[in-house]
Amino acid sequence: MLRQTGCERAVSDEELTKLAPAHVLRRVLPSQLATDLLKELLHESKEMWRSSSWVVRGKEHMTPRTTAMYDLSLEAGQGEATKASTQQTNPGAEELHRPRASCMPSELLRQAARCIHAAVKQHRPESTWSPTLALGNRYDDGRACVGWHSDFLNSLGPRPIIVGLSLGACRRFSLRRTSDHSVVAIPMPHNTVVIMWDDCQEEWEHSVPRQADSSIGKHPVAGLVRISLTFRMARPELAEKQKLCSCGRPSVLKSKGGRYYLACSPMGTSSQCGFWEHCPWAQAEAERLRTLQRWEASPEVARSASCAIVCLTCEGRRGRKARHGKIRL
Ligand SMILES: O=C(O)CCC(=O)C(=O)O
Ligand SMILES: [Fe+2]
Numbered sequence: 001m002l003r004q005t006g007c008e009r010a011v012s013d014e015e016l017t018k019l020a021p022a023h024v025l026r027r028v029l030p031s032q033l034a035t036d037l038l039k040e041l042l043h044e045s046k047e048m049w050r051s052s053s054w055v056v057r058g059k060e061h062m063t064p065r066t067t068a069m070y071d072l073s074l075e076a077g078q079g080e081a082t083k084a085s086t087q088q089t090n091p092g093a094e095e096l097h098r099p100r101a102s103c104m105p106s107e108l109l110r111q112a113a114r115c116i117h118a119a120v121k122q123h124r125p126e127s128t129w130s131p132t133l134a135l136g137n138r139y140d141d142g143r144a145c146v147g148w149h150s151d152f153l154n155s156l157g158p159r160p161i162i163v164g165l166s167l168g169a170c171r172r173f174s175l176r177r178t179s180d181h182s183v184v185a186i187p188m189p190h191n192t193v194v195i196m197w198d199d200c201q202e203e204w205e206h207s208v209p210r211q212a213d214s215s216i217g218k219h220p221v222a223g224l225v226r227i228s229l230t231f232r233m234a235r236p237e238l239a240e241k242q243k244l245c246s247c248g249r250p251s252v253l254k255s256k257g258g259r260y261y262l263a264c265s266p267m268g269t270s271s272q273c274g275f276w277e278h279c280p281w282a283q284a285e286a287e288r289l290r291t292l293q294r295w296e297a298s299p300e301v302a303r304s305a306s307c308a309i310v311c312l313t314c315e316g317r318r319g320r321k322a323r324h325g326k327i328r329l
Helices: 013-019 031-048 079-089 107-123 236-241 280-292
Strands: 008-012 022-026 053-056 059-062 066-071 101-103 133-139 146-149 162-168 171-177 183-188 192-196 204-208 226-232 252-256 259-263 276-278 308-312
Touching: 008 013, 013 022, 013 183, 022 183, 031 066, 031 101, 031 107, 031 133, 031 162, 031 226, 107 162, 107 192, 107 226, 162 171, 183 192, 252 280, 259 280
Parallel strands: 066 101
Antiparallel strands: 008 308, 022 192, 053 059, 066 133, 133 226, 146 204, 162 192, 162 226, 171 183, 171 204, 183 308, 252 259, 259 276
């Protein structure tokens, strides 16, 4: 648990839903399934998951974590199809210096996906969301992290629901509102789920910040290692809308402040060409979805009201001039 300073305060999971377009759910998987899946993924990630690279000002950087993509739409025995589908589900993958690993989902992973699906359905009975992809991230220790970002939307389309499942060590998952840099930091112990609702990729960024190893809640099986799976629903019909940027690589679709744009991908071995343009079709699709979707949570969903979440507006950087944004309940 983070120490509370003047600019931090603990909020319940319930309150979080009013602060950010997100929900935290505890113990979503049956505990045996969570343990078995963790053990399986600890092994598989060691063998098969890889770091990716990206280039900034001519310098190649490796992601400080390893990742893999699981395509849940594939049945066992469709291994060969994995390669072919990689382009669609993982745009830009061909461009990666070390392409992202594509793995076959096990029965345990599929069971977890069904639990996640049911949890989303309980909150949003009207939603047609169902997970078809799971992106795995492995964080070996406190140096492994992912910086502030919103997710690439090429294969998901505008306003996606993205659901993160945490297994293993307890790391902090942070959300930052782009308009004023308000930050909500959520400790994510083993078998915790965060649902990022459809506003999240438009108005907020997320990160798993670096942490001192001593501040990480170790897990009896995984120690300092945290494995996350982020479940997503691909929209294959969007494949034909992909556009190349000036340097000939697939551009990435992103949103900031509700504006949709295409930009040169930072991933890969070549420098960015600076390509950037508005994306009118995605803007129109976001508007259409906005009118269809209502942001409401059903109160009967089981969650622990007493689980404290620490809300920070300055990321705990005491002593440094923090950019305080106010989140009002
Ligand atoms: O590990 C996490 O919880 C977040 C991972 C993430 O942001 C991503 O895969 O895009
Ligand atoms: Fe992300």
